[in-house]
Amino acid sequence: MRFSANPVTPCGVSQDAPPSHRPARTLADIARLAGVSTGTVSRALAGSSLVNAETRERIQALAAAHDFRVNQMARRLRTQKTGVIGVVVPLGHERRQHLSDPFFMTILGHLADALTENGYDVMLSRVIPDAADWLERIVDSGMLDGVLLIGQSDQMAAIERVAARYRPLVAWGSSLPGQVHCAVGTENVAGGRIAAEHLIARGVRRIAFLGELRAPEIRARFEGVCAAAAAAGLPAPLQLDTHLASEMMEREIAAHLTRHLDRIDGIAAGSDMIAMTTLRVLADQGMAVPSDVPVIGYDDLPLGLQTVPRLTTVRQDIARGARAMVERLFARIAGQDAPSLVMAPELVVRDSA
Amino acid sequence: MRFSANPVTPCGVSQDAPPSHRPARTLADIARLAGVSTGTVSRALAGSSLVNAETRERIQALAAAHDFRVNQMARRLRTQKTGVIGVVVPLGHERRQHLSDPFFMTILGHLADALTENGYDVMLSRVIPDAADWLERIVDSGMLDGVLLIGQSDQMAAIERVAARYRPLVAWGSSLPGQVHCAVGTENVAGGRIAAEHLIARGVRRIAFLGELRAPEIRARFEGVCAAAAAAGLPAPLQLDTHLASEMMEREIAAHLTRHLDRIDGIAAGSDMIAMTTLRVLADQGMAVPSDVPVIGYDDLPLGLQTVPRLTTVRQDIARGARAMVERLFARIAGQDAPSLVMAPELVVRDSA
DNA sequence: TCTCCTATTGCAATCGATTGCAACAAGCCC
């Protein structure tokens, strides 16, 4: 805690000096005090060179003394720029998935960093797309200069519809051929293939894939896993639905494994969170990873470094993806065009497979 | 993915029917179309009983057909209610701590849920309090109906100063005697004592505390640990600074443990994230938990269920805390008074201690 | 038929800033 030399109150907290005058709420208040018009005050506070340097400083001092700050609502209405970017998490399938899902949070953190560094505020919405026009409501609210979507969920149709007329919109997720909206993501089919090939190289022959297929990303990863298995002449992988809501995930995986563990010898998880939960369940069941059954994840969350054993996974460069999303969004706000980005996934071999 | 029966484009996405008319942007557009005044349109869209049911429906239909949505900026300027709550993460010490810290994210998720359920939007700010008036800028921006602070960091003075005049402000964190701002948190001294007592009951005699003391919460937990040790006639615990930025944490803990492991026989961590990283480091160093050295965390994050061994910890009921913060904030927005809340921490015994 | 009441609707002020344009003074040159 920082203690200053000021008098200290009973709670052990120093009080900075209060402003000596009563606060002013509007430009007009300051204008009256300074004996000028509101226009001049507005220009002075904006640092415009149109106003005399002396008056400008006098007005700024006055504003500071009355700790005046311009009303952003009014300013933004007038200038038609809000300085706010919406970061939206659509939970189409998986309504129970919590906002605290580590993948969301990792990418949200990077997005928030990039946006605040550029002077934008972040408006966070976790929406359950009940109404068909959920995205229209967001983009047409007049509150936002642009929108970033974390994941497409099962809302491709709604996103495409809006993107056709609303430019400053960028999504994290898949780019399908012919898609009009700008998306940043990794090549999920290739990623799935890489994961499976790694398992196969370790001698796995009967792969289980944990994850459900309604989200396009997860479905693509599964397709990659299937392709690799087919190419190696192995039987088709066993696909086991796994919901992302953390409360249910552990029970569900445990049930899957007790039922199917004798029929498989390696696990490709649809995400790192699924993989981490799987490690936990396997430990409970007395199975050793990777010697009894190797496990590979997908995402490369920082948390994967903390597990025992450390998670082998397929890396999506989330930090780079977030930067790319913000770059593309700014380009689109500036009226330029910005194409989708598909990043190559990368195998990260640690200890679990 | 949901496929509808509509014609399908090459990207495999169905196109919903576009609106048949060109979109209307303002109330005045709709008013012209309907042959009424903007006032009537405004009332009609608000569902006011002042306008004839027939006209009301006609206007609503018109608005829907031209997919019109009222400009929130203008509406909010006029009504002086923004419908937005700021959720602010001050990073005073620990500037490098990332927004993706699981504790932040867990509480943020709960706050966001509670706020959106009540029809509020969430504006997220991660601020590094360089300027002395960082909080004034936020509360006086005119964009927010209220502010929730996640953690007080080392900014007690700034928070107290603003809280003295700005009512709708609630913080997560400590309540010090005489404090004017409303805080919701747990009794950290008691929590620290509980943790240490549990270790001591397991036979630990030389406790190490991992965490740095600039944040008031962590400091209080350490005081509790010290009190318990003193009460049991044990030597003073060894306090080891641990930064919260995840990149540094593992290296730092590893360095601490190689230096001091022979002098301690039990570890109380300042937070669950520190505890989880400690488990990971101990596994690397070939130490068994809890038989060689027990480890206890603090927070009870959902992630603690996923570690091997499962984390023994001191529970803060984050969900309840988040609900309490939102309740108190709403009370304050409504002009009522709302006192601070100090919740009792609770020991959660799992496998790590 | 006249008055009064009620159900609708329009008018215009208002929220608090920004900004193009006009106005004005001082200074300069010829």
Next chain:
DNA sequence: GGGCTTGTTGCAATCGATTGCAATAGGAGA
């Protein structure tokens, strides 16, 4: 001294909605 530039400042429209009050029409009641 008149015309012109330059540097400042004020005026007033504007952003897009909300809302108190006035105005109107039509019907009911006496």
